[in-house]
Amino acid sequence: xxxxxxxxxxxxxxxxxxxxxxxxxxxxxxxxxxxxxxxxxxxxxxxxxxxxxxxxxxxxxxxxxxxxxxxxxxxxxxxxxxxxxxxxxxxxxxxxxxxxxxxxxxxxxxxxxxxxxxxxxxxxxxxxxxxxxxxxxxxxxxxxxxxxxxxxxxxxxxxxxxxxxxxxxxxxxxxxxxxxxxxxxxxxxxxxxxxxxxxxxxxxxxxxxxxxxxxxxxxxxxxxxxxxxxxxxxxxxxxxxxxxxxxxxxxxxxxxxxxxxxxxxxxxxxxxxxxxxxxxxxxxxxxxxxxxxxxxxxxxxxxxxxxxxxxxxxxxxxxxxxxxxxxxxxxxxxxxxxxxxxxx
Amino acid sequence: xxxxxxxxxxxxxxxxxxxxxxxxxxxxxxxxxxxxxxxxxxxxxxxxxxxxxxxxxxxxxxxxxxxxxxxxxxxxxxxxxxxxxxxxxxxxxxxxxxxxxxxxxxxxxxxxxxxxxxxxxxxxxxxxxxxxxxxxxxxxxxxxxxxxxxxxxxxxxxxxxxxxxxxxxxxxxxxxxxxxxxxxxxxxxxxxxxxxxxxxxxxxxxxxxxxxxxxxxxxxxxxxxxxxxxxxxxxxxxxxxxxxxxxxxxxxxxxxxxxxxxxxxxxxxxxxxxxxxxxxxxxxxxxxxxxxxxxxxxxxxxxxxxxxxxxxxxxxxxxxxxxxxxxxxxxxxxxxxxxxxxxx
Numbered sequence: 001x002x003x004x005x006x007x008x009x010x011x012x013x014x015x016x017x018x019x020x021x022x023x024x025x026x027x028x029x030x031x032x033x034x035x036x037x038x039x040x041x042x043x044x045x046x047x048x049x050x051x052x053x054x055x056x057x058x059x060x061x062x063x064x065x066x067x068x069x070x071x072x073x074x075x076x077x078x079x080x081x082x083x084x085x086x087x088x089x090x091x092x093x094x095x096x097x098x099x100x101x102x103x104x105x106x107x108x109x110x111x112x113x114x115x116x117x118x119x120x121x122x123x124x125x126x127x128x129x130x131x132x133x134x135x136x137x138x139x140x141x142x143x144x145x146x147x148x149x150x151x152x153x154x155x156x157x158x159x160x161x162x163x164x165x166x167x168x169x170x171x172x173x174x175x176x177x178x179x180x181x182x183x184x185x186x187x188x189x190x191x192x193x194x195x196x197x198x199x200x201x202x203x204x205x206x207x208x209x210x211x212x213x214x215x216x217x218x219x220x221x222x223x224x225x226x227x228x229x230x231x232x233x234x235x236x237x238x239x240x241x242x243x244x245x246x247x248x249x250x251x252x253x254x255x256x257x258x259x260x261x262x263x264x265x266x267x268x269x270x271x272x273x274x275x276x277x278x279x280x281x282x283x284x285x286x287x288x289x290x291x292x293x294x295x296x297x298x299x300x301x302x303x304x305x306x307x308x309x310x311x312x313x314x315x316x317x318x319x320x321x322x323x324x325x326x327x328x329x330x331x332x333x334x335x336x337x338x339x340x341x342x343x344x
Numbered sequence: 345x346x347x348x349x350x351x352x353x354x355x356x357x358x359x360x361x362x363x364x365x366x367x368x369x370x371x372x373x374x375x376x377x378x379x380x381x382x383x384x385x386x387x388x389x390x391x392x393x394x395x396x397x398x399x400x401x402x403x404x405x406x407x408x409x410x411x412x413x414x415x416x417x418x419x420x421x422x423x424x425x426x427x428x429x430x431x432x433x434x435x436x437x438x439x440x441x442x443x444x445x446x447x448x449x450x451x452x453x454x455x456x457x458x459x460x461x462x463x464x465x466x467x468x469x470x471x472x473x474x475x476x477x478x479x480x481x482x483x484x485x486x487x488x489x490x491x492x493x494x495x496x497x498x499x500x501x502x503x504x505x506x507x508x509x510x511x512x513x514x515x516x517x518x519x520x521x522x523x524x525x526x527x528x529x530x531x532x533x534x535x536x537x538x539x540x541x542x543x544x545x546x547x548x549x550x551x552x553x554x555x556x557x558x559x560x561x562x563x564x565x566x567x568x569x570x571x572x573x574x575x576x577x578x579x580x581x582x583x584x585x586x587x588x589x590x591x592x593x594x595x596x597x598x599x600x601x602x603x604x605x606x607x608x609x610x611x612x613x614x615x616x617x618x619x620x621x622x623x624x625x626x627x628x629x630x631x632x633x634x635x636x637x638x639x640x641x642x643x644x645x646x647x648x649x650x651x652x653x654x655x656x657x658x659x660x661x662x663x664x665x666x667x668x669x670x671x672x673x674x675x676x677x678x679x680x681x682x683x684x685x686x687x688x
Binding site: 152170171172189190191192193194195197198200201211212213214215217218220221222224225226317318319321322342343 | 496514515516533534535536537538539541542544545555556557558559561562564565566568569570661662663665666686687
């Protein structure tokens with residue numbers, strides 16, 4: 001079938017999962033299995049991203065996407081940020097690390113130029129709406145441009161800058177919520193089905209539906225609601241091609257982790273993960289991304305090194321209990337077969 | 345088609361909306377139009393509920409459901425409750441009313457006996473899981489028993505007491521969230537599609553899907569995800585048969601109300617409504633239902649009398665912008681026609 005001009009067997013996109021889980025092997029495996037794999041450009045330098053793109057291409061895969069994080073506002077409530085970071089210092093000391101906040105632009109411009117010069121099939125943006133000239137330059141280079149949105153208002157903005165499609169992210173999704181209009185609005189979190197419905201009434205852009213989709217029946221459900229595809233991340237998190245750490249993969253299958261919740265505690269931006277001690281200890285945190293994300297990085301890495309699942313982020317969508325430790329190709333094939341069974 | 349042994353034209357249930365919106369006329373109109381209408385037994389005396397049932401039957405409708413609220417725990421954090429109620433007194437004084445908390449059992453036993461003696465097609469329960477003998481007595485009387493759940497764990501409990509089906513309520517839903525296992529769990533709110541998927545893997549019970557469903561495409565989507573029907577409330581809130589006040593109906597169509605959020609501010613139990621001044625002024629409230637609901641009732645009624653939409657609850661689901669001021673029969677027929685169009 002056709003997905004925005006790209007040939008796929010099933011309407012399944014492999015979600016970009018920045019910070020480790022997405023790997024060139026996983027991306028290639030998803031595309032080869034009949035979906036559209038994605039590299040996660042977030043947190044990478046342009047050189048590292050170029051290397052990952054080369055690796056996917058070396059694996060003989062030419063249809064895949066790349067996701068970029070759009071830089072946000074450096075200005076935050078410094079007082080609230082300082083107070084919050086002070087509350088983290090006892091935990092940081094336990095790990096022997098510093099807590100240093102820093103804004104950065106995630107090498108956005110360099111990675112953008114890389115992609116314009118070496119265009120992948122699709123580029124999706126998260127945490128912001130790029131200006132129309134950026135969208136047009138990518139399109140002129142032959143790339144489909146997708147903007148991740150969490151509200152109908154954000155979908156309108158994506159339409160106005162000329163995007164080819166939106167990725168509608170529901171509150172069910174694992175990892176960071178992509179809100180860019182107002183991350184602090186009360187209960188900004190739309191459920192996926194209501195969001196897809198509302199966006200379909202707001203814009204004529206195709207919609208890729210993301211958040212909590214774990215099965216072929218759920219893929220078929222979002223397609224019936226009007227989406228052109230579903231984007232699955234957590235469903236692939238435990239597979240051998242995923243770069244998630246063994247500790248993280250084990251936590252996803254550990255019956256002691258029964259809940260997910262959204263939190264700003266790790267990064268200053270709302271994100272969904274398995275509820276652990278750190279999240280419980282810090283129920284509130286200011287909106288300050290990537291300042292807090294950079295401040296907690298050393299602690300999170302130290303926790304990872306000590307295999308302590310309670311002091312690092314364990315991003316996971318609401319459906320994580322259905323994630324399986326199987327090769328990515330098997331997971332995509334099983335979900336695809338179920339999609340076929342319910343749609344024919 | 346068949347809905348738990350009840351003949352309907354479309355897999356559409358009219359949600360019970362307690363406190364006014366559900367009326368015998370609305371209930372009858374939904375059933376006659378091809379769905380299954382529901383009376384909202386919550387907040388009514390047994391006599392008032394008997395009267396409403398008689399009115400539906402007088403309208404020649406025999407297939408409909410009745411919803412009951414299961415009484416909760418009288419014990420709450422009294423200190424937190426007092427502190428919260430003190431914070432409401434300035435607003436109450438402005439309206440010249442008292443703020444008096446009270447637990448009650450919502451006449452549960454009397455209404456249950458009424459229904460066992462005069463069994464409707466379906467009885468659904470909200471805010472709790474009735475014991476298996478209550479479920480069995482209703483079933484013996486010829487009624488299908490549905491328990492409203494918000495998590496897979498609650499669905500398991502419903503299975504254990506012998507319910508015929510669960511109503512899976514997503515975080516998108518307007519009005520009160522039905523959580524009964526742990527209303528204070530962090531971010532208990534499952535998105536509807538992920539919840540239906542998880543419950544289908546947890547139990548073999550049929551699932552009625554509730555929360556943010558506004559269109560025939562969305563009804564078809566939840567059916568594809570494995571639900572036997574969708575339950576729609578907000579979609580019917582503005583219709584002439586709805587008992588919602590004119591002020592409330594006007595607010596649903598007022599572009600100044602752009603957001604919904606969940607709040608405990610009005611009732612002590614998390615519920616979704618249009619964000620108004622009262623919700624903004626009281627971002628936090630303790631878990632104490634129905635104590636706070638009873639305490640704020642006089643103020644909410646006074647605000648209604650003054651047509652002040654900012655001091656009363658305006659329950660609405662996330663998809664409220666798609667609610668239409670059309671007769672219920674037209675709304676059901678339009679949603680049904682869209683369902684037919686996407687499923688055939």
